[in-house]
Structure formats: C-alpha cells, structure tokens
Amino acid sequence: MVGITQRALPPNEFGERRCALDVRWFPFLSACGVTPVPLPNNPALALRTAREAGLRGVVLSGGDDLAEYGGPSPERDETEAGLLGWAVQEGVPLLGVCRGMQVILRAFGASLVRVEGHVATRHEIVGTDGVIRNVNSYHRLAAREVTAPLEATASCGDVIEAIRHRDARIQGIMWHPEREADFDPVDVRAVRELLGGGAA
16 A cells, blocks of 8 residues: 545635545556545654554655745645655655655755646656656656755756656656556656556
8 A cells, every 4th residue: 555645625615624635546546456545635644644544655746836936735745755764764666746746855955946848748858768658747846956965866857757766766757657548668667667666
C-alpha cells in the first residue's frame, strides 16, 4: 500500500472542507502494482496513517500551487513536507508529481519561477540519458536549477522536468502519468520500480 496526498478544496455552501483526488490515480497506481491509500491534509494524522498502515511508499500528487506562491492550502504544504521528511528519514520511497515535485524542490532549496508554454500542452523532454519523450504539461511554476542532494534527470529546454535525490529513494516528475488516456509503459515501469509494486 502506498499513501497518496490530495487537494484541499475550498469550503462549499455548507461550510464543509473536502479533500479530492483525481480518480485516474487509482487505475494508474493499480497498473503499477500498488494500492493507493488517500491521506488527509493534516500533518499529524497523515504521518500516523502512514506509520500505522505500514505504507511502503508515498505519492505527492498534483493540483494547485504551493502556498508561498499563492496557492490555497498551507496545511497541504505542511502535510506533504512532513511526509517527505518521514520518507527520507525512514528510507521510504516517494514520488512527487507536478506540484509534488515542487514540494521536493523547495524542501531542498530550489527556487520556483514562472514559465511560459507549460500549461495544458504537450512537449518533449530530454533525459540525462539522452532519451527523448513527449509528455503532458500543466504547470505554471518550475525550477531551472537544483543543487545537491537533488539532481535533474530530464528537462525541456532550461526547465527541469524530472529530478531524483542522490541518496534517498525520492524522485519527482512534472508531468501527470495518470492523465494519459493510455498509461505510458515507461511511466508504469518507473513508478513500479520506485514504489516496489509487484506484477500488475
């Protein structure tokens, strides 16, 4: 089982505040051989759930900007920062997707800047291994440089599109693998390898 974070929605007409998760995450992670467990936007409860459920990995999902860049959910930022710290300390694998990668970037000192032409589009990325892929893109903010212990593993021009931690099992990607009509086998294989899923 792998924990996955959720959006924090604004209050509805009844004053209820709800968490939300794109339903496409469930079939995608299932294809990766893991079972997703949605986590609450409450730092203490999220960590307790992770520990008591014996979660074997964490996904920081996408949606909305970080609070320091105008986003609406400081409690989500705190929750995800806590989960990232727990993952590093306990050696638990963690994947950050889009906003989730931004959480990782900020935790290790990288700055985010506004980028043009990366919202609701597709573009090519080039991996440090020279492999070129065409991926979706839904972000306004990105990093153009990282420092140790992070290293870039893919980019689109000067925009960093994927990262990894040199010592911990921490990775980040700026595209959304769950939003593909047909899941890319490259993404499925990479996520399964990181999060430890078995055969699909």
